[in-house]
Amino acid sequence: MVGAQGKYPRSVVMLSTHSSPGGGSDVFLREMAPHLSRVMGVKIVVDNLAGGSGAKAMAVLAKSKPDGGLFYATTPTFIYTSLLSRPAATYRDLEPIVNIFYDPEVLYTATNSNFKTLDQVLQHARTGKGRWGAANPASLERQVMEQLRQKTKVAPVIATFEGGGDMLISVLNHTLDMGIGELQEIRAQLDAGRVRILGVAGDARISQYPDVKTLKEQGIDLAVRKFRGIAGPKATPPAVIAAWEAAVPRLLADPAYQKIYLKNGLLPGFIGHAEYQKFMGDFGRQTEAFLKQSGVIR
Amino acid sequence: MLILESLWSTWIVPAAFGGVAWGILGGALPGISPSITMALLLPLTYGMDPTVAIVMLASTYVGAEYGGSIPAILIRTPGTNAAAATVVDGYAMKQQGRAGEALGISLYSGFVGGLFGLAMLVLLAEPLSNVALAFTPQAYFALGVLGLSVIASLSRESLIKGLIAGVLGLMISTIGTDPVTGTSRFTFDSPDLLSGIPPILVMVGLFAIGEMLAQTGEPSLQDVPERPRIRFPGPAMWRRIALPQLIGSVIGTMEGVMPGGGGAVSSFLAYNEARRWSRHKEEFGKGSPEGIAAPEAANNTVACTALVPMLSLGIPSSNSAAVLLGGFLLHGLLPGPMLFVQNPDVVDGLFLGLFVANIAMVIVGYLIMGPCIWLVSRPKPYLMAFIYALVVSGVFAIEASEFHVAVALAFGVLGYVMRSAGVPLLPMVLGVVLGFLVESNYRRALVLSGGDHMIFIQDRLAAVLLSLALIFIVGSLYRHAIETRPKPRA
Numbered sequence: 108m109v110g111a112q113g114k115y116p117r118s119v120v121m122l123s124t125h126s127s128p129g130g131g132s133d134v135f136l137r138e139m140a141p142h143l144s145r146v147m148g149v150k151i152v153v154d155n156l157a158g159g160s161g162a163k164a165m166a167v168l169a170k171s172k173p174d175g176g177l178f179y180a181t182t183p184t185f186i187y188t189s190l191l192s193r194p195a196a197t198y199r200d201l202e203p204i205v206n207i208f209y210d211p212e213v214l215y216t217a218t219n220s221n222f223k224t225l226d227q228v229l230q231h232a233r234t235g236k237g238r239w240g241a242a243n244p245a246s247l248e249r250q251v252m253e254q255l256r257q258k259t260k261v262a263p264v265i266a267t268f269e270g271g272g273d274m275l276i277s278v279l280n281h282t283l284d285m286g287i288g289e290l291q292e293i294r295a296q297l298d299a300g301r302v303r304i305l306g307v308a309g310d311a312r313i314s315q316y317p318d319v320k321t322l323k324e325q326g327i328d329l330a331v332r333k334f335r336g337i338a339g340p341k342a343t344p345p346a347v348i349a350a351w352e353a354a355v356p357r358l359l360a361d362p363a364y365q366k367i368y369l370k371n372g373l374l375p376g377f378i379g380h381a382e383y384q385k386f387m388g389d390f391g392r393q394t395e396a397f398l399k400q401s402g403v404i405r
Numbered sequence: 406m407l408i409l410e411s412l413w414s415t416w417i418v419p420a421a422f423g424g425v426a427w428g429i430l431g432g433a434l435p436g437i438s439p440s441i442t443m444a445l446l447l448p449l450t451y452g453m454d455p456t457v458a459i460v461m462l463a464s465t466y467v468g469a470e471y472g473g474s475i476p477a478i479l480i481r482t483p484g485t486n487a488a489a490a491t492v493v494d495g496y497a498m499k500q501q502g503r504a505g506e507a508l509g510i511s512l513y514s515g516f517v518g519g520l521f522g523l524a525m526l527v528l529l530a531e532p533l534s535n536v537a538l539a540f541t542p543q544a545y546f547a548l549g550v551l552g553l554s555v556i557a558s559l560s561r562e563s564l565i566k567g568l569i570a571g572v573l574g575l576m577i578s579t580i581g582t583d584p585v586t587g588t589s590r591f592t593f594d595s596p597d598l599l600s601g602i603p604p605i606l607v608m609v610g611l612f613a614i615g616e617m618l619a620q621t622g623e624p625s626l627q628d629v630p631e632r633p634r635i636r637f638p639g640p641a642m643w644r645r646i647a648l649p650q651l652i653g654s655v656i657g658t659m660e661g662v663m664p665g666g667g668g669a670v671s672s673f674l675a676y677n678e679a680r681r682w683s684r685h686k687e688e689f690g691k692g693s694p695e696g697i698a699a700p701e702a703a704n705n706t707v708a709c710t711a712l713v714p715m716l717s718l719g720i721p722s723s724n725s726a727a728v729l730l731g732g733f734l735l736h737g738l739l740p741g742p743m744l745f746v747q748n749p750d751v752v753d754g755l756f757l758g759l760f761v762a763n764i765a766m767v768i769v770g771y772l773i774m775g776p777c778i779w780l781v782s783r784p785k786p787y788l789m790a791f792i793y794a795l796v797v798s799g800v801f802a803i804e805a806s807e808f809h810v811a812v813a814l815a816f817g818v819l820g821y822v823m824r825s826a827g828v829p830l831l832p833m834v835l836g837v838v839l840g841f842l843v844e845s846n847y848r849r850a851l852v853l854s855g856g857d858h859m860i861f862i863q864d865r866l867a868a869v870l871l872s873l874a875l876i877f878i879v880g881s882l883y884r885h886a887i888e889t890r891p892k893p894r895a
Contacts, residue, residue, distance in 0.1 A: 127441075127444050127728075128444040128445070128447040128448055128728065128731065129443070129444055129447050129727060129728035129729075129730070129731025129732060129735075130727075130731060133731065134731050134734045134735050137448070137451060137735055138735065153448075157804050158597070158804035158805075158806050159596035159597050159599060159600075160596060160599045160600055161596075162596030162597070162599075163596075163804070163806070188596055188599065191582070191587075191589055191599065192589060192592060192594050192595060192596040192598075192599050193594035193595070193596075194596040238853055243587070244582065244583065244584060244585055244586055244587030245582060245587030246587075249587070264852050264853060264855065265852075266542070266849050266852045266853055267584065267585060267587070267849070268849070269584065269841075269845065272719075272720040272721060273720075275718075275720060276537060276538060276540065276718075276720060277541065277542065279538055279718075280538045280539065280540075280541060282541050282542065282853065294719075294739060294741075295718070295719030295739050295740060295741020295742065295743065295744075296718070296719065296741060296742070298739070298741065298742070298743045299741060299742030299743050301742065367737070370737075398587075401586075401587075402586065402588070403586060403587045403588050404588075
């Protein structure tokens with residue numbers, strides 16, 4: 108059941124991801140699949156098209172039939188891969204359908220470090236000895252740190268790592284003053300009281316941590332939206348898009364699923380088709396500008 | 406006993422046996438790494454009880470670490486990264502018609518290492534997790550250098566050729582995304598190269614395909630008489646391999662708890678140390694049981710101790726631990742400091758399951774050994790065609806990528822050339838496995854210190870590890886100089 112347009116054209120819908128089984132996006136999709144199946148009245152199957160950091164999934168999607176049977180679960184990775192290399196198909200060859208969630212990016216430090224607030228970290232960075240960390244060199248997290256450095260006019264060093272876990276250790280052992288990551292990555296340490304969130308690099312506070320201010324509230328005009336949504340092949344029929352636009356708000360309002368995604372630190376972030384196209388275009392342009400400015404691409 | 410009751414009333418035992426059998430199979434297939442074996446299983450565990458699912462995945466890891474030694478011994482192809490060190494003496498024993506004995510030693514040592522690692526995990530998870538936290542980027546760099554220092558003693562035939570191979574390996578590891586700036590290096594705009602060349606492809610190419618090319622060029626050997634039976638070591642052998650097993654287990658424990666290791670470094674270090682402390686140094690490289698016992702004890706220890714940072718910090722120390730972490734998350738469990746408080750039943754079940762898995766490894770390993778040995782004693786044309794099909798389909802299966810197959814074949818040709826030129830293969834493997842760890846942490850440390858190299862000495866752990874590496878290298882060079890000195894005429 109999909110609303111006014113009638114029955115969804117397919118009984119099985121494949122959601123492909125560039126993440127291999129057990130990876131972040133894979134776990135997210137597999138948790139979402141049964142709830143989405145229920146809401147949309149179709150069977151949702153998660154398919155791993157790992158390889159080439161999303162290049163393979165994009166190529167398969169771009170060539171697939173726009174019949175509503177195959178979609179790609181988007182994250183900023185597919186934009187970065189499109190810009191960093193020359194894959195057979197890029198994010199521009201896909202049709203952004205709808206957005207579902209945002210992963211809030213948070214700045215954090217070790218609870219037993221000398222820094223209790225973001226302001227203290229920034230003060231320390233003014234002395235020229237600041238050390239900040241970002242999970243990967245070409246990533247949204249690095250972009251946030253570089254922008255923070257520019258906007259606050261301090262000059263810390265920014266070290267990059269091979270993933271959030273690596274960096275978390277360097278924050279816990281005080282090699283770094285602070286790091287940036289998704290809430291999900293630090294949740295275990297957060298629950299145990301070993302790390303403290305210094306600020307949210309998003310538009311709004313996180314409901315589970317209502318006391319933690321956003322960067323904007325702390326006087327720094329900086330917010331990013333790490334998106335999780337759905338893209339399909341070009342020329343996806345309007346009826347299929349409408350079905351997704353109808354289903355996602357209901358999925359987000361579903362009490363059983365709400366409990367799970369809120370626990371995982373995801374923010375509901377529905378964006379309809381028309382706006383999502385614009386969103387993706389803007390995101391791509393901003394990322395490209397950042398990568399050029401920091402000398403990563405020419 | 407409540408614990409024993411839960412053992413029989415749940416699916417833990419069948420899950421452990423099933424996981425181990427699947428793991429041995431995946432580990433034994435060249436090209437399929439333990440993490441991929443686990444990842445293939447993961448979607449099937451979705452509907453299971455969380456504890457049973459976790460036990461099954463962890464058992465797969467245990468089985469795969471042993472399974473990797475089977476092709477290492479029988480066809481000179483490590484099935485996993487961590488089994489690369491087993492190739493040297495394992496295959497030498499096989500050529501002497503002692504494959505059954507070699508497999509028995511590997512199985513027994515894996516069992517000993519696994520139990521040792523499990524004991525460490527159960528008893529010392531908390532203090533060991535602090536070891537992980539002591540590792541700064543400079544310490545990781547030093548650890549990588551320590552691993553690379555083994556090259557000096559792995560290339561006893563010719564130091565120059567060993568260094569050439571090692572540097573080639575390091576060069577290959579620079580392909581992909583630059584660890585500091587994020588620029589693409591040597592990727593030629595191909596997305597396939599963005600994340601670098603996976604070490605497993607290098608190994609499959611160098612060892613398996615290179616070996617096949619070499620063997621097809623040789624006339625059929627007179628068949629070595631081979632009893633297609635596994636032989637477990639007797640009391641005399643127990644005593645002989647006890648020390649290498651202890652060395653392997655201790656080194657494996659250390660590496661398992663450090664994020665980023667993953668088993669390969671400890672296997673090589675254990676092999677190297679076992680030789681240093683052995684009373685039969687001359688046998689190493691020519692079929693020494695100790696040369697199998699040390700690395701195999703080490704990599705099975707890692708399969709348990711890698712769970713220390715994963716369970717207690719929520720930080721996976723290897724690709725396999727990352728898949729296991731995914732398994733926890735899929736079942737709504739969050740590994741980390743609170744797991745032991747919030748879900749003690751899952752933790753207890755996992756420990757119990759790992760214990761069963763180690764026993765299952767011996768039973769399943771024993772049962773499949775006969776068929777495996779029989780299989781590799783078939784006439785050479787059959788065997789070569791079979792291995793070729795196995796390897797190519799294994800490599801292709803990982804990501805259904807023709808590119809991966811091409812990379813493996815290219816390294817096969819390179820392996821053939823290196824063999825013909827007498828260049829050792831293991832230094833190159835070490836270079837590929839450790840290059841990124843060394844480079845990224847070196848540069849990261851210098852970013853943090855503002856370019857000051859003193860940071861490597863000021864960090865105590867880094868200073869100790871670097872000094873050890875220096876001692877290893879100087880010691881090896883000294884031995885090398887003595888051994889190659891022209892003997893005075895009598």
